[in-house]
Amino acid sequence: MARxxxxxxxxxxxxxxAKAKAEGKYRGRRVNESLHQDIRDQLSLGRSYSEIQQKLGCSRATIARVVKL
Structure with a gap:
């Protein structure tokens, strides 16, 4: 019953x-552009993932996503 x-x-x-996406109302979660820019800045300074995680409080997956873009 519960199942x-x-x-x-x-x-x-x-x-x-699906209906909301078809109507253009459902876009999902927006990207945090300021966090992504901060991550890019830290990467350009040669900081490691661990250092960036500590400084910005984000996950390794978020950092990897920014690197991929």
Whole structure:
């Protein structure tokens, strides 16, 4: 019973998100441009991922994402 409720909720949520995306209302989470610029600045100074993490309080994945861009 609980599993059926979960699956129904999941399907309805997916439908709602798909509809909102089609209407241009759902864009997801926006990028924190100031944090990304701070990360780029720290990378240009030759700082390591660990140093950047400590200084800015962000994750290694965020730093890697900025490097990738």
């Amino acid at each position: 059926d409720d979960y699956e129904t909720r999941h399907k309805r949520q997916a439908q709602g998100i």
